[in-house]
Amino acid sequence: MVQVPNIKLNNGLEIPAVGFGLWKVTENTADVVYEAIKAGYRLFDGAFDYGNEKEAGKGVKRAIDEGLVKREDLVIVSKLWNTFHEKERVEPITRQQLEWWGLDYFDIFYIHFPVALQYVDPKDSYPSGWHNLEGKVVESKASIQETYQALEHLVDIGLVKSIGISNFQGALIIDLLRYARIPPAVLQVEIHPYLVQTALVDLAKEKNIVVTAYSSFGPLSFVELGWDSAHSTPPLFENPVITGIAKKHGKTPAQVLLRWATQRGLAVIPKSYSPQRLRENLEHINFNLTEDELKQITGLNKDIRFNNPPDYLNGTLYIFA
Template sequence: MALKPDSCVVLNDGHKIPVIGFGTYAPDTYTKEQAGESTKVAIDVGFRHIDCAFMYGNEVEVGQAIRSKIADGTVKREDIFYTGKLWSNNHTPERVQPALEKSLNDLQLDYMDLFLIHTPVELKPGDDPFPKDEDGKLIFNNTDIRDTWKALEACKDAGLVRSIGVSNFNRSQLELILNMPGLKYKPVCDQVECHIFLNQSKLLKFCKSQDIVLVGYSVLGSSRVENWIDQNSPQVLEDPVLNTVAKKLKRSPAQVAMRYLLQRGIVVLAKSFNPERIKQNFQVFDFELSDEDVLTLDGVNKNMRYLSIDVWKEHPKYPFHDEY
């Protein structure tokens, strides 16, 4: 199938997800208002898939941006695919729907297109998104993730969300849901870190076998301003192999890095707060990588993760101990 700006993947529940999305997470160096303004730019240049989360703290501004583009006639609500996420302090079943409703209220939208469990790691339920004990350690909780999933299924049945999925789940955690008694809806996707240094080939193969879409974040690498990123880690966009392919195709390294994932059937989330780069990141549909180019970029894989989130490692559901 030739990829076009309006290309979508059909999810296992029949809904469609655009193959390229705009990520709205902003480090502290950017304001929430900048996230909103960048979302407007993204919609103007052609993005129809907007990825956000309660934890990003900017759903009010992103919702305003979406509604302003609806109000000025650029898009209709049904043109936009909005993804939100359930944070780790809301996994207990009775907290799931209120958390979704809080996000919808902040967004001023009637429904979400996709709602994900942000991470399998669960924190103590309550208003504090990062509850800590007197020693400053995170307070973990351990609800059966299948009970959380049942609560998500109820949100789908109630019409609050059209599709439900997960994020940062490994294969065994996906299988726990897929094999649960009384499963009504399979996860439509698993949103995970994915780029040329972590190409997720094994998880991708498993997801395809289960009709689950792999959605990639940090596809261009990760910003060094994050205090949990190793400052010495190699940068995706500086990789010499990637740059050689990009030079040959007269494209930017970012465009080639994204196109590589798209051609492997991965839905790609691109994040930028620079209007020119937002525009460039959407210009990935008028060229193609050869099979040889794809194989060359396959060889760059290091199984290197930018976001290992070490403070979670003691949790029984920490997802990154497993190979995939």
Template sequence: MSDTLTLAGGGKLPMVGLGTWKIDTAILPDLIVAAVAAGYRHFDCACDYGNEKEVGAGIRQAIDQGLCRREDLWITSKLWNTYHRPEHIRAAAERSLKDLQLDYFDLYHIHFPIALEFVPFEKRYPPEWFFDPDAAEPKMHPIAVSQAETWGALQALKTAGMARHLGVCNFNVALIREITAATSQRPDVLQVELHPYLSQERLLRFCKQAGIAVTAYSPLGAPSYVPLGMAAEDEDLLAEQTIRTIAEAHGKSPGQISLRWNVQRGAAVIPKTSRVERLAENIALFDFELSESEMTSIGQLNRDRRFNDPAQFGEAAFNTFFPIYD
């Protein structure tokens, strides 16, 4: 099995990358260097993570140390919700490129199908979810900008050489059809939450049929969400006996089994870790194969359990009920 996905436009997306959400800025540059040394070439970033400067510092160190060349790397970033108006897109992309110390993205996504009121860079960056955090009752401020309008304007980044591939995150099938019909431009990649508790089989089938590559975020399930109150302690995918039994049979960790399950389904994965010793484990997914019965058993763990759902966290954390998957 190949360790890359070939995109419709010809690019080679590494099947395993390092997610950078919620990684402490103090350790991130050294972690990026360690990841490159361990074999990682795919790094998933975003304006909203608030750490692109540190990712950029790590990339620069890795290149300067001769561990890789820029052209060896696949760097993904994302357009935040407050920059969906066409007139703000280029400036948002330029800011991320500056922080990452890059001339171009390998892949640039729309982060959420959520358009919020613009917050100037000099006022707050990253702007996060509240329009005015100091208001008496701070809330998200949605604006009337369609996803098709944003997607159409995003194409200029590719024309300008700022992004080699364009994609979308957290979109459903209806939205993908809508933006494609409106612009005649199909996303190269869809990034969504995918793990055995949220298998999304029909979405994967649609993307395969449409020639859209898929990247799975949160491929290990709940760990990143428990500290945020978005998942319970007992929602530990890696404690599932099914996964632990399969892991023991292969001499692998439960995490490797969960990651291999997605990779074997044809989805790239971007597990997050802050531990250098875990980097090698998460990328070692291509020296074994799950049987058809093992794949089926893991798939049967599906609960349709989505941890990253604005309908839940928007109301709880940002005083705004904002469903996007209903």
């Protein structure tokens, strides 16, 4: 089994550099998680918004019951959705998500997006998504400070070990650090060669916050959603820079893209249903790119952001403006 290196967080805890992302894992989720654990994955990145936490928890339980792993061997990650940002809603929904997973605590719990939306009861709509029951995107008045301090309380009472922030940009991070009693341990953002976000990564490193990159394969994750920006952008797997480097090292384009991230100190959370690609994604750490190759890949940057709310919410919520 591949020995995946760990990355140390600012609170002394460690996470694997390579995890398994659960976004869009909607079929046979329990089996997918179970097989990923068998393949060697120990971090699973979930969220309320993915709508699959109960099934993912079944996969974890099966692996633990069969003695493949212990709970403490795993890093289970989830996220607070936008409709639960008011302080009085944070603990109840976290407890509900833990119940779905069948767990007593999350290793990392993120604020999924830095925007608060009108509350939607999960009993009325699950996962609730961006819209209220009338189909409108309506913001609430909860501040990031209010929400973040509610997450700090989750740490205090043992429901969460580490706090994460997701889709946050520089100025907001700097402001958050002014009032954070418990500094965020991880920043999760979209990063791939078409969106390298070098300055944001540098800021996180300066503030001792580990960065996890999502959508490491660029447009691939979004093509099936039918988004124009993904369809009109050349696939990274076919980019001659990527394919040329892959051929030179005897690796797949996916392995090159993942190594470009992890060799720069980032964590990654790819997913796959294929046993072969599950292994390949883990095994990408077994080679190194040259400094010139890293620069070549970084040079592909086009500042194309695929997960941009205005693009799929009819021009609202300019989070990254």
